[in-house]
Amino acid sequence: MYDINEEGSLKKRDQDHIWHPLTQHKTASEMLPVKSSKGCILTDHSGKEYIDGISSWYTAVYGHCNEYITGKVAAQMQELDQIVFSGFTHKPAIDLAEALVKILPEGQQKLFFNDNGSTATEIGIKMALQYHFNQGNDRKVMLAFEEGFHGDTFGAMSVSGLSVYNGAFEDHFIRVERIPVPTGENNAEVCELLRSKISEFRIAGFIYEPLIQGAAAMKFHDAEGLNEILKICKENDIVLVADEVMTGFGKTGSYFASDHVSTKPDVVCMSKALTAGLLPMGLTSCSQKIFNAFYSEKIEKGLFHGHTYTANPLACRAALAGLELLVSDQIQLNIQRISKSNQEFADRFRDHPKVKNIRSLGVILAFELDVQIERYGGLRDQLFRYFMENGVFLRPLGNTIYILPPYVISEEELQKVHKVLEGSLSEF
Numbered sequence: 127m128y129d130i131n132e133e134g135s136l137k138k139r140d141q142d143h144i145w146h147p148l149t150q151h152k153t154a155s156e157m158l159p160v161k162s163s164k165g166c167i168l169t170d171h172s173g174k175e176y177i178d179g180i181s182s183w184y185t186a187v188y189g190h191c192n193e194y195i196t197g198k199v200a201a202q203m204q205e206l207d208q209i210v211f212s213g214f215t216h217k218p219a220i221d222l223a224e225a226l227v228k229i230l231p232e233g234q235q236k237l238f239f240n241d242n243g244s245t246a247t248e249i250g251i252k253m254a255l256q257y258h259f260n261q262g263n264d265r266k267v268m269l270a271f272e273e274g275f276h277g278d279t280f281g282a283m284s285v286s287g288l289s290v291y292n293g294a295f296e297d298h299f300i301r302v303e304r305i306p307v308p309t310g311e312n313n314a315e316v317c318e319l320l321r322s323k324i325s326e327f328r329i330a331g332f333i334y335e336p337l338i339q340g341a342a343a344m345k346f347h348d349a350e351g352l353n354e355i356l357k358i359c360k361e362n363d364i365v366l367v368a369d370e371v372m373t374g375f376g377k378t379g380s381y382f383a384s385d386h387v388s389t390k391p392d393v394v395c396m397s398k399a400l401t402a403g404l405l406p407m408g409l410t411s412c413s414q415k416i417f418n419a420f421y422s423e424k425i426e427k428g429l430f431h432g433h434t435y436t437a438n439p440l441a442c443r444a445a446l447a448g449l450e451l452l453v454s455d456q457i458q459l460n461i462q463r464i465s466k467s468n469q470e471f472a473d474r475f476r477d478h479p480k481v482k483n484i485r486s487l488g489v490i491l492a493f494e495l496d497v498q499i500e501r502y503g504g505l506r507d508q509l510f511r512y513f514m515e516n517g518v519f520l521r522p523l524g525n526t527i528y529i530l531p532p533y534v535i536s537e538e539e540l541q542k543v544h545k546v547l548e549g550s551l552s553e554f
């Protein structure tokens with residue numbers, strides 16, 4: 127069944143035609159073909175197993191090939207596969223909208239379907255800009271956090287933190303002003319900077335990853351400070367766009383990270399775990415107030431944005447099945463158990479000489495490995511290899527090591543992941 131020769135041949139054939147994302151092919155090592163996945167486990171062609179410690183980029187939180195979800199999607203495939211979503215509607219989308227509105231942060235009323243996390247934020251940005259445009263307000267600047275990440279399409283790239291990868295495109299970006307994330311100590315300064323930006327620039331909307339910036343290496347920020355910022359924005363009719371693409375659907379211990387903050391967003395961007403790792407889909411929800419600014423006799427005041435696969439019934443069905451699991455006692459108990467275990471790990475290693483800034487919230491656990499600077503260059507790749515050799519798939523960011531395991535991980539598997547993290551402290 128497992129064939130190491132097939133592995134070698136797949137690696138070669140991959141190189142003939144495939145251009146991988148986020149990869150400099152000249153310096154990258156070859157891609158590892160994965161044969162199968164089940165629950166928390168990925169298996170390669172030699173039969174070696176890896177615990178998926180990051181839920182395949184925060185998607186497969188109910189476990190890979192979850193039979194409850196695949197069963198629902200298989201049944202949907204027999205009934206309605208794809209339909210144009212302008213002029214038509216369908217039950218999977220309506221059921222999903224109703225189920226989501228129940229758990230979304232207070233005030234979310236309308237759902238706009240799309241394809242992925244970048245288009246979810248792209249539409250959030252469009253909603254903010256057009257909300258003001260439709261009312262004749264001259265507000266064309268977006269506000270964002272430094273080091274934020276909101277995706278790879280043009281609007282999403284513009285509002286993301288400045289990146290060395292974006293040089294070719296910067297001249298075409300939309301206008302963005304940035305503020306630092308609130309740390310607790312700097313809250314007053316950040317609020318003062320924000321007030322001065324508001325008086326100087328015509329700000330339409332604020333896009334933010336609530337509480338945790340994933341791509342900035344799981345950078346946590348202060349909930350009180352965030353709340354202050356959101357309050358000031360709200361007072362100034364700046365549309366609050368919460369990018370919950372990473373944080374949504376239970377990862378921080380509540381359904382959404384915005385639940386930890388009392389000032390609620392006007393717009394919420396979702397993807398990743400939305401469809402449980404099975405099919406690609408994004409969603410942008412908004413309050414009735416935002417929707418009303420587009421509701422008009424004038425056709426051009428509508429939101430003229432649409433993707434061909436919008437609200438694909440199979441993706442909707444996967445999302446619905448995922449939501450049913452998310453709200454179940456079993457998954458909620460698992461999230462609590464993982465949070466507690468991670469917290470214990472954090473407490474145990476807080477004062478370890480090589481561990482810096484260890485932090486955990488919900489199923490997310492992160493720390494910086496504080497080792498000799500001369501090993502930094504290849505450190506990330508060495509860490510990646512060390513974890514893989516020890517049967518755990520993680521993607522360190524620089525010297526930041528983090529885990530975000532599927533909610534179905536057993537305590538035994540989680541302990542194995544923790545053991546491998548501990549092992550890295552003596553290895554490096």
Ligand SMILES: *Cc1c(COP(=O)(O)O)cnc(C)c1O
Pocket residue numbers: 242243244245247275276277278335340341369370371372373397398
């Ligand atoms: C992953 C991510 C995106 C982009 O989503 P894609 O589906 O990869 O386009 C946007 N925002 C955040 C916070 C993300 O983590």
